Amino acid sequence: DIQMTQFPSSLSASVGDRVTITCRASQNFNSYLNWYQQKPGKAPKLLIYGASSLQSGVPSRFSGSGSGTDFTLSISSLQPEDSATYYCQQSYSTSYTFGQGTKLDFK
Amino acid sequence: EVQLLESGGALVQPGGSLRLSCATSGFTFSSYAMSWVRQAPGRGLEWVSGISVTESAPYYADSVKGRFTISRDNSKNTLYLQMNSLRADDTAVYYCAKDSSLIVGASWGFDYWGQGALVTVSS
Numbered sequence: 402d403i404q405m406t407q408f409p410s411s412l413s414a415s416v417g418d419r420v421t422i423t424c425r426a427s428q429n430f431n432s433y434l435n436w437y438q439q440k441p442g443k444a445p446k447l448l449i450y451g452a453s454s455l456q457s458g459v460p461s462r463f464s465g466s467g468s469g470t471d472f473t474l475s476i477s478s479l480q481p482e483d484s485a486t487y488y489c490q491q492s493y494s495t496s497y498t499f500g501q502g503t504k505l506d507f508k
Numbered sequence: 509e510v511q512l513l514e515s516g517g518a519l520v521q522p523g524g525s526l527r528l529s530c531a532t533s534g535f536t537f538s539s540y541a542m543s544w545v546r547q548a549p550g551r552g553l554e555w556v557s558g559i560s561v562t563e564s565a566p567y568y569a570d571s572v573k574g575r576f577t578i579s580r581d582n583s584k585n586t587l588y589l590q591m592n593s594l595r596a597d598d599t600a601v602y603y604c605a606k607d608s609s610l611i612v613g614a615s616w617g618f619d620y621w622g623q624g625a626l627v628t629v630s631s
Contacts, residue, residue, distance in 0.1 A: 402570070435617035437553075444603055444621035445545075445553065451616055488553055492607075492615040495567045497543065497555040 403427055403491050407500030413508045418479045422503045424489035426470045433493035436465055436474045438485045439502075445488065449474060481507065510534035510620045512604050517625030524594050528625055530587040530604030535620075538582040541607035543618065544589050546600035546627075556602070557589065558612035567612050572598075594629045601626050 404427035414420050424434065432452035437445040447456045449465035452472055462477040476483055484507055489500040516528040528544070543558035557578040559566045566578045577590040587604050602625050605618035 431614075433614060433616070437618075439553075444623060445618075446621075447617050447619050450608065450619075454616075456617075456619065486552075490553075490555075490617065492609075492617055493613065495558070495613040496569065497558065497612075497615075499553040499555065502552040 402496045403430065403494055403498055405489055405491055405498050405500040407489050407503055409503060410501060411504045411506075413506055414479050415508050416479055416481060420476050420479060420505065422474045422487055422489075422505075424467075424472045424474075424500050426472075426491060429469045430491060430493040432468055433491060434465075434467065434472045435490045435492055436463075437488045437490065438483075439488065440485045448487075479507075510606065512606060512620055512622035514602065514604055514622045514625035517602065517627050519628045519630065520594055521631050522595060522629055524629070525590070525592045526594065526627060528589040528591070528602055528604075528627070530589075530622055532585045532587070532604075532606070535606065537580075537585040539610055541609055541612050541615065542580060542587045543605045543607060543612070544578065544587075545603045545605050545618070545621075546598075547603070547624075548597070548600040551600075554600075558607070559587070560611040565612065591627070594627075596629050599627060599629045 434452045436449040439445040453465045544556040575593045604622045606620040609615035
């Protein structure tokens with residue numbers, strides 16, 4: 402199985418900051434890398450698919466980049482509603498795997 | 509509007525069985541792969557199982573292989589997860605998720621999720 406290592410595991414930032422979350426895969430694959438946002442008690446929400454494509458309805462302050470084994474999710478200007486846990490996921494193999502998650506909160 | 513509604517979550521004893529259902533609407537169910545994803549209390553997301561548009565292609569995480577069976581009824585727009593030989597570490601909220609592809613693998617992610625069904629395995 403492809404292992405996904407996500408870091409940092411937690412992150413504190415201020416409104417207006419730019420933050421970056423990284424996801425590293427155990428093997429090289431095409432850009433079948435997705436990012437989700439999950440708020441407490443809610444189902445995850447797809448933010449970015451195919452490493453860099455913005456899901457419909459997601460604010461443009463979210464962006465994704467990367468290829469091969471290293472991928473990043475960036476939030477350009479943090480808003481209070483961005484407090485959540487973020488997960489990467491590879492959807493390349495027939496055994497999907499998620500990263501461990503990054504919990505983002507505000508200072 | 510796309511909707512996914514899980515049901516069947518319950519408290520079950522170790523070694524017991526349970527079947528989850530996910531009733532869907534608002535999209536052509538027979539044209540998309542579907543998956544189950546679980547989240548243990550306070551933990552991250554774990555993909556459990558996925559099924560392509562034809563039932564001939566189900567896939568499982570190693571942690572549930574041989575104990576869980578995924579299936580779909582395209583005539584009823586419903587996804588199922590039969591869970592046998594349940595263990596305490598199967599305790600989790602189970603989400604059904606719509607894949608953006610018709611097959612498992614080489615997908616653009618899960619674009620819709622249900623609200624989750626809680627399965628508790630305890631004596």
